Amino acid sequence: RFKAVIFDLDGVITDTAHYHYLAWKRLAESQGVHFDHAFNENLKGIDRMGSLDLILASSKRTYTQEEKLALADEKNRHYQELIATMSSADLLPGAVRALDVVRAAGLRIGLASVSKNAFTVLGRLGITDKFDYVVDAATIARGKPDPEIFLKAARELGVAPEDCLGVEDAVAGVASIKSAGMFALGIGHPFVLTQADVVITSLGDFNLESY
Numbered sequence: 001r002f003k004a005v006i007f008d009l010d011g012v013i014t015d016t017a018h019y020h021y022l023a024w025k026r027l028a029e030s031q032g033v034h035f036d037h038a039f040n041e042n043l044k045g046i047d048r049m050g051s052l053d054l055i056l057a058s059s060k061r062t063y064t065q066e067e068k069l070a071l072a073d074e075k076n077r078h079y080q081e082l083i084a085t086m087s088s089a090d091l092l093p094g095a096v097r098a099l100d101v102v103r104a105a106g107l108r109i110g111l112a113s114v115s116k117n118a119f120t121v122l123g124r125l126g127i128t129d130k131f132d133y134v135v136d137a138a139t140i141a142r143g144k145p146d147p148e149i150f151l152k153a154a155r156e157l158g159v160a161p162e163d164c165l166g167v168e169d170a171v172a173g174v175a176s177i178k179s180a181g182m183f184a185l186g187i188g189h190p191f192v193l194t195q196a197d198v199v200i201t202s203l204g205d206f207n208l209e210s211y
């Protein structure tokens with residue numbers, strides 16, 4: 001019944017969430033801010049400057065815009081070091097099979113990641129050519145939970161939002177899909193992704209016919 005499937009990248013196709021965690025942890029601790037996995041959950045799907053603001057809200061001092069940009073840059077350089085050695089071994093279980101099932105069913109395939117490193121990560125994973133359209137995060141004004149990124153993907157794929165299935169692991173991402181008027185498939189836990197229409201543990205359980 002769908003005409004397109006639009007995937008999130010981090011946490012759905014590959015576990016870059018762990019690399020973001022390591023890079024943010026080092027940055028936060030350099031500013032005297034405690035950082036753990038629970039806090040990292042709040043950052044999933046949130047863009048770079050938005051994530052930095054959430055971290056610095058726990059700092060004792062205030063920061064100028066220039067200082068913030070420098071810190072965001074520092075985090076990104078560390079993140080890029082971490083992802084430089086990624087390969088197809090970093091694909092999450094079921095990811096390639098899900099992409100191939102969608103392709104075989106004749107549906108369009110999009111990628112809606114707010115990460116400005118998404119093209120690099122797709123290249124390292126070796127799956128760039130599996131997508132009909134990849135949103136360039138640099139062209140998006142409002143990050144998730146705003147619907148902009150999923151709506152842009154649908155428009156570029158030439159498919160109406162109600163004919164799209166969105167796949168997301170983050171609370172903010174599922175909210176973005178739902179406010180775009182799409183069907184939301186959550187990857188994770190139903191207690192966390194309460195807004196999703198269906199939640200599965202990983203793409204290993206992806207079954208296009210059942211949504």
Ligand code: B16
Nearest residue numbers: 009010044045048113114115116117
């Ligand atoms: P970058 P997604 C998001 O990607 C991540 O979930 C989030 O943790 C990260 O801060 C954001 O990308 C920005 O990434 O610093 O590389 O531009 O989940 O939308 O694929």
Ligand code: MG
Nearest residue numbers: 008010011170
């Ligand atoms: Mg994600």
